[in-house]
Structures are given as structure tokens and as C-alpha cells.
Amino acid sequence: MKTSWVGGMVCGAVLGAACAGGCASSAGAPRMRLGSLPFPGVFSLYEEANPDDMGVHCAGTTLARIGQKGERERGTLYTRRAGFIDVSHMRESIDWVRYLYTNLSTVLSKAGDGAGEGDGAGEGDGTPRFAFRYCEGSFEVVVHRPAWWGEMSAEERDALIEEASIRLAQRMSVAVTTWHEIATWYGHQTIPGISERGSSFTWDDGTAHIVGAVIGASALRRNESDWDYAVTHAIDDELWDLQVLPKKDQRHAASVAAQRWSKGGVAIRRDLEVGLRDSRKTGWLIEELGSDPVAIELPGLADVFGKDCSGLVEVRLTPSGSIRRKLWRGLAEGGAGPETLLGEADLLLAVEQVRAEMGKKWGEGFDRP
Numbered sequence: 405m406k407t408s409w410v411g412g413m414v415c416g417a418v419l420g421a422a423c424a425g426g427c428a429s430s431a432g433a434p435r436m437r438l439g440s441l442p443f444p445g446v447f448s449l450y451e452e453a454n455p456d457d458m459g460v461h462c463a464g465t466t467l468a469r470i471g472q473k474g475e476r477e478r479g480t481l482y483t484r485r486a487g488f489i490d491v492s493h494m495r496e497s498i499d500w501v502r503y504l505y506t507n508l509s510t511v512l513s514k515a516g517d518g519a520g521e522g523d524g525a526g527e528g529d530g531t532p533r534f535a536f537r538y539c540e541g542s543f544e545v546v547v548h549r550p551a552w553w554g555e556m557s558a559e560e561r562d563a564l565i566e567e568a569s570i571r572l573a574q575r576m577s578v579a580v581t582t583w584h585e586i587a588t589w590y591g592h593q594t595i596p597g598i599s600e601r602g603s604s605f606t607w608d609d610g611t612a613h614i615v616g617a618v619i620g621a622s623a624l625r626r627n628e629s630d631w632d633y634a635v636t637h638a639i640d641d642e643l644w645d646l647q648v649l650p651k652k653d654q655r656h657a658a659s660v661a662a663q664r665w666s667k668g669g670v671a672i673r674r675d676l677e678v679g680l681r682d683s684r685k686t687g688w689l690i691e692e693l694g695s696d697p698v699a700i701e702l703p704g705l706a707d708v709f710g711k712d713c714s715g716l717v718e719v720r721l722t723p724s725g726s727i728r729r730k731l732w733r734g735l736a737e738g739g740a741g742p743e744t745l746l747g748e749a750d751l752l753l754a755v756e757q758v759r760a761e762m763g764k765k766w767g768e769g770f771d772r773p
Contacts, residue, residue, distance in 0.1 A: 430536035434499035435465065437492035442480045442608035443662030444655065445669045452654035453479025453491045455643050461635035463499045480608055482657035483646035485698040487687025488608035489615055497577050497616025498623065498635055505573035505624055507534045508545070508717070512565045515547050517554050538580060539587040540724035545717050552711060568713045570624055571703040574617040575680065576719060578702065579751055581613040582678045583721065589758050590730040605674040605758065607665060607773070611687040614679040614700050618642060647696060660690050665773065672766045673773065676759050680748045688773040721745040731757055
């Protein structure tokens with residue numbers, strides 16, 4: 405069961421009480437959406453989405469759209485160019501882009517015109533930062549002003565902050581949603597008593613996250629006053645570019661995938677290539693459906709208007725004690741993983757820990773289509 409809780413906003417009153425204290429608790433973070441496994445089954449909650457009827461995106465509470473045409477928030481899509489996409493994960497990744505962009509642009513603007521490497525080394529030093537919680541993980545984002553920061557004019561700095569904030573938000577959205585997959589593998593439950601381990605890193609997740617990051621940036625660049633409609637238009641454009649199949653063919657695609665990548669209602673193949681290692685993601689395709697593969701790319705930070713912004717912010721992720729103990733239990737006796745994961749590199753180390761455990765469970769080749 406793929407779900408996530410965010411910011412006190414619930415997708416329907418029924419789940420509200422059950423999900424209190426679930427995936428995210430920071431005000432303004434993306435709201436909960438209910439997902440499914442990407443193949444038909446009695447307990448998979450599978451549902452094919454209709455690409456011609458995705459509805460109007462709804463970043464906030466759905467109660468605000470009572471009586472209006474709201475979003476299609478769950479279901480599975482298949483595209484000829486990127487493979488399977490979990491709609492709920494895609495929408496959450498989109499909204500994470502906006503949430504992170506808003507906070508990043510704010511804290512970077514607070515960095516002023518000062519310069520100096522090493523800013524943010526200590527706590528309570530006045531360095532701009534923001535924090536949030538998600539899926540038993542505490543995230544902190546700290547600004548490190550580079551030496552060249554004070555050399556720019558105010559106009560140049562504003563333009564760089566805008567562009568860097570969008571790119572950083574895209575990469576961080578993928579990192580945050582990847583953390584959700586890690587956390588659910590190690591026992592995090594959005595709704596207590598309902599395990600999500602069976603849906604961790606299924607073949608529709610990583611693609612949904614990076615597609616959502618692309619769509620989120622596209623919606624931001626549209627500069628429309630209404631975020632929900634900007635996202636709605638951007639989703640339509642991206643799905644068209646990815647050659648999404650019509651609804652009548654969605655179940656067939658999912659059934660073929662189930663025959664190849666699942667057994668007895670359990671996904672025995674998992675996709676752990678999340679797109680952060682080389683800034684691109686290629687989805688799992690079914691060639692007989694007329695595949696036309698594309699590598700979906702995340703933007704880099706080494707050259708933002710001629711400036712290297714790769715060290716502009718530091719992302720620190722501190723897992724809960726329970727998840728941290730499970731995460732590093734596979735290390736050699738006496739070994740201990742870091743208490744706090746620093747940036748994408750440490751997050752990818754955690755992904756590799758999951759890969760090792762899944763490999764023991766399902767054998768060689770489990771992580772390939």
C-alpha cells in the first residue's frame with residue numbers, strides 16, 4: 405500500500421485520524437495520496453489511470469474542490485518512452501518541487517551579499533537553513549555561501565537564486581521520495597499495521613519521482629498564478645511527450661509486467677536506479693508495446709549561469725533510531741553507518757544497502773527488467 409502523509413492535509417476525512425503522525429508532519433509539505441502496486445491483484449489496490457481524464461491537480465486539501473472536477477490522484481500509467489508511472493507518487497514529487505523551491509529560494513535570499521566559505525558549520529550561527537520531517541527522517545538544508553557569492557550584483561544573484569532553487573528542488577524532490585522507498589523497506593508504515601514493504605522500489609516508483617520532478621520545474625517556469633492549473637497543463641504535456649498509452653491498453657501493460665516481474669502477488673523485481681547517480685533515469689519498458697526509450701534527465705548544479713552551485717546547500721538527513729539500526733545492520737560486525745546522511749552520496753549508500761538485502765531475498769538479476 406503506497407501512501408504518504410504530509411503537512412496535516414488529508415486526501416479525505418476517512419484516513420485522517422489513521423494517518424496522524426505518518427510520513428510527513430511539516431506544515432505546507434505535500435499532502436497524502438493513496439497509491440497502489442503496479443499490477444492487478446486482490447490486495448494490490450491496482451487501478452489503471454486514464455490519461456485522458458487526469459482531472460485538475462490539487463496540491464491542497466481536496467475538501468476545497470468539493471463539487472468541482474478534482475485530480476485523478478491514484479492509478480498506474482504506462483508510457484512507451486519511460487515505462488510505468490505511479491500517479492500518486494508523480495503528483496507528490498511535483499508538489500515536493502514547489503515546497504522545496506519555496507523554502508530554498510527563501511533561505512538563499514536570506515544569505516544576503518556576504519561571502520565566506522565554511523558558513524553553516526555550527527548550529528545557531530545565523531546561517532540560513534530550513535528543516536522538515538518526512539517518513540521517520542529529519543531533513544535539514546543548510547546554506548554554504550561560496551566565495552564568489554558577494555561578487556555578484558543583486559540582479560545577478562536574484563537570477564541565480566531563482567534558477568538554482570528550481571534545480572535544487574528537482575534533485576531534492578527525487579531524494580526525498582527515494583527516502584520514502586528506503587523507509588518503507590525498513591518498516592515505516594503510513595497507516596500503522598499496514599506494511600508498505602511490498603511496494604518499496606517497484607518499477608513504477610523511481611520513474612514517477614523523476615517525471616514528477618521534471619513536471620514540477622515545468623510548472624514553476626510557467627509563472628502561472630494558479631499552481632494547480634500550471635501542474636495540470638504540465639502533466640498533459642509531459643505524458644504526451646512520453647507517449648502514454650490510452651486507458652484501454654493500460655491493464656494489458658500491467659498484466660504483462662505482473663507475469664514477468666511478480667510472483668504470487670509479490671513484486672520480485674525492484675527498480676533501485678533512482679536517477680541521482682548519473683542524473684538520468686530510464687524506465688522499465690515492455691518492448692512488444694512499441695517502446696521508444698528515453699533517459700529522463702535531472703539538471704546539474706556545476707554550471708548555473710557560469711557558477712558552480714554544487715556546494716551551495718548541504719542536505720542532512722537523520723533517520724529515526726529504528727530505521728537507522730535496520731539500515732546498517734548488514735555491515736560487518738562492529739561496523740556502524742553514519743547517524744546522519746549527508747547529501748545524495750550517502751542517500752545512495754542507503755539505496756545500496758536496500759539492494760543488498762533485496763538481492764539476498766530474490767537472487768541475482770532482481771534489479772533488472
